[in-house]
Amino acid sequence: MLSSVALRNLTAAVMLAGVLVGCGSSGPEAPKPRVPKIAFNDGWQSVFVMNLDGSEVVRIGAGSDPAFAPDGSKIVVGGRAIATMDPDGGNVVELAVDGYGPTFSPDGTRIAFARRGAIHVMNSDGSEPKQLTATPDPTGPGQASSQSPAFSPDGSTIAFTRNGGIWLMEADGSNPRPLLADPHWNSDPTFTPDGTGIVFSSNRGGKDRSEIYHMNVDGTGVRPLTDDWTVHPTFSPDGTKILFTRNPAPEPGAEIWVMNSDGTAAQRISDPRQTAQHPGWGAVAAN
Template sequence: MGERRSRFLGVAAISVVLAGLIVGCGSAEEASPGPGPTPALQPVRSAKIAFDDSESVFVMNPDGSGVTKIAPGTDPSFAPDGTTLVTGGGWISTVSVDGSGLRKLAEGGYTPVFSPDGTRIVFVRGGDLFVMNADGADLRKLGDLPAPTGPNQDSSRSPAYSPDGSKIVFCRGSAIWVMGADGADARPLLADKHFNSDPVFSPDGTTIVFASNRGGKNRSELYEIDAEGSAVRPLTDDWTVGPAFSPDGAKILYTLARSAPDSGAEIWVMNRDGSQPRRLTEPSQVAQHPSWGADPNS
């Protein structure tokens, strides 16, 4: 699986609520002041889910309603405050959740993600990890990784920060690795005969959810391990990839792949323990690589 691995993500659209105006009136006995300046109407945004269809980025409400295309690109991932997305594809770019302010930062790259404090972006280019400031400055290759130890062990992909920003988990070949956010102390976390991908830390930092073909069904399912790489537990029993946690850590988004004759990709959501899965996007919508943004108003 290369850096443009098969990704399935659902889209979401933005709901905009306009604040109403309140006009006060005095009593008949009191001098009534004239109306003051009319306050500007401000959009009120709530949490959104983003995804791509391999060409464009979409957003939607957490219940799957309001799907809206906002920008070209792939691999959307929210900034910590939920107002901005970073996207991959031909360019690493940032864009507001309403589609405004598209800004190209670096040419070429995939699976970009913000650091938890929003100051840095890590992404994949040419099988290596790169990091830069959130404005595109100070671009550099991240880490001096050990030489490959076996077939297909030299390509890095799918980076994700730990909640405290001190570590990055990623895949190298078929194994899951972890290293310091500065690229130091890289080491395998889960290296076995299976193909593992798409690792992501839980918001509380205690576990990592990932996709793997260890189920023996010639496909990938989602699994969970402790943050130190032990105690593998299955979460799904369908062809699933691309896990992403809700901001509060209570739920997990993922992509469910449909095989022929109903081939496609849908965004689903489940509880953190794998229970109560439900579909968010329509089967007619190709939806992959989901990301769940925080509520900017919280």
């Protein structure tokens, strides 16, 4: 048995060790660094992620039109269902039956998407779904089909396409109004990160194909950013780059390219042997 003196000394040593361990603690774990990733689909309902240089291509699940949550923690996809998943394909949650072009609001709390020619919005967990635009009437003039919703950086406005024009409405569906309505076919609107402009696809180049253009948020100042067959523009999180889909005509297929936000320094990212389209750019936590 330990003597009373030895017991007191052992107790003191244990207490001192606890104090030293506590003093050496760094407190809450520091957040992991975030790694940029690109998500895309192949046109056959498969979604992939890859590095910015096109390496480490991994299929993560089924769907189309992938888009990252603002914090990079989730990817939302369309197709048979609007669903969210982790960037590695885990924790798949189906939120709504069918839909296309899903996108998160800037604060990550809502998802807008198109279904049967109408724009819908719901909470990011699938609750409180709401239809914002009318469903087209196939038997009469009805309301033209609405597609490709995109939130403004402050989340107050949604841009979308309707009958070849680009429209705006409030995020609750009120006050729909045309922004760019002309003889051309305009699509794929996305706001610049500072909210002063919109980048979109259009066939206004007169070459029987779509190119990517920039315009001011009031619809003025339309100018080209590309001069070949390109669609699906989307910004990098910091706003300095634009990802897009390029058709390598006259060859078939689709490729992911990136360029500066002013249209310069365009370069291919994806392997030309891989059909890659409709890219989304996010920053995910490192393993």
